[in-house]
Amino acid sequence: MRTALVIGTGLIGTSAALALTARGVTVHLADHDPEQARTAAALGAGTDETPDGPVDLAIVAAPPALVADVLAGAMGRGVARGYVDVASVKGGPRRELEERGLDLSAYIGTHPMSGREKSGPLAATADLFEGRPWVLTPTRDTDTEVLNLALELVSHCRAVPVVMDADAHDRAVALVSHMPHLVSSMVAARLEHAEEAAVRLCGQGIRDVTRIAASDPRMWIDILSANPGPVADLLTDVAADLEETVRSLRALESADADKRREGGTGIAEVLRRGNAGQVRVPGKHGSAPRIYETVAVLIDDQPGQLARIFADAGRAGVNVEDVRIEHATGQQAGLVQLMVEPRAAAVLTAALKERGWAIRQ
Structure with missing residues (x-):
């Protein structure tokens, strides 16, 4: 070319x-x-x-x-x-x-x-x-x-x-992209008129779930208008799960012990299915998912902090497989979560402590 x-x-x-x-x-x-x-x-x-x-x-x-x-x-x-x-x-x-x-x-x-x-x-x-x-x-x-x-x-x-195949692709992206985007938007929409005191409690979980809801609505109208059938089919299944989950939660409110047990069983089942689906998400470089151990380090929100952590991990001979940052509310600090191979967690923890880092369990 x-x-x-x-x-x-x-x-x-x-x-x-x-x-x-x-x-x-x-x-x-x-x-x-x-x-x-x-x-x-x-x-x-x-x-x-x-x-x-x-x-x-x-x-x-x-x-x-x-x-x-x-x-x-x-x-x-x-x-x-x-x-x-x-x-x-x-x-x-x-x-x-x-x-x-x-x-x-x-x-x-x-x-x-x-x-x-x-x-x-x-x-x-x-x-x-x-x-x-x-x-x-x-x-x-x-x-x-x-x-x-x-x-x-x-x-x-x-x-x-x-x-x-083209149609197989459209069903696949409905599952892994288009439907999740709408669900993310629906969750984020709950925050639009929520009380400020509640919104201030937002942590990493809600940030992860709602991140893609920040995308341009005009672009997504174009996308969803071109693939409405497969997305609607998936949301029908999600709606059925939501109805069943609501019934289970209402049962947990009941004074009847049998209903509470039934409700607990229903919630446990949807959580189990969520676990089973999540482990199928490809891991690093598209390989099978790996189980990593997390080393959590408290850092100040200042230039060079992340570079120092990675440099210190490198000196300890530890490869950081993944990283997440959870910012503290109302403080100029955050929690850096370093994901490493389980056998390397103790080595990294000891090395970072030796270099003055504050480790959190």
């Missing part, structure tokens, strides 16, 4: 353009808002000048509802040898293109499984996709050259290619 045209210079399109430009590909940028394309160009993502002739690959980074229109227009103009889109749903756009009678041998649907709560070219980074899955949904009509161009795109962005 020597040349590419990115149509749509939001977060995903500009991030892909930045990655391609860094690998020596000449990238042309286009957007329905010329100012946005100029912004992406100013960031070093490419040029907003129209290419002289067909490029090797056109990358359509438009909202799902517009993908088919943008692709059809680009194909009609013959702007590239191959065409991909990066929309978060795949089945609908492909069927729209088929209904228009277009030759889809030069097209392959793709979806990089990466993003941020922020949108637009100013939120883009060249490493947005690094190490993340990038789904490819070829059909029997997809030309081998086009598949290879798409794989080259994924490689330049340092992502991990995953080949799936």
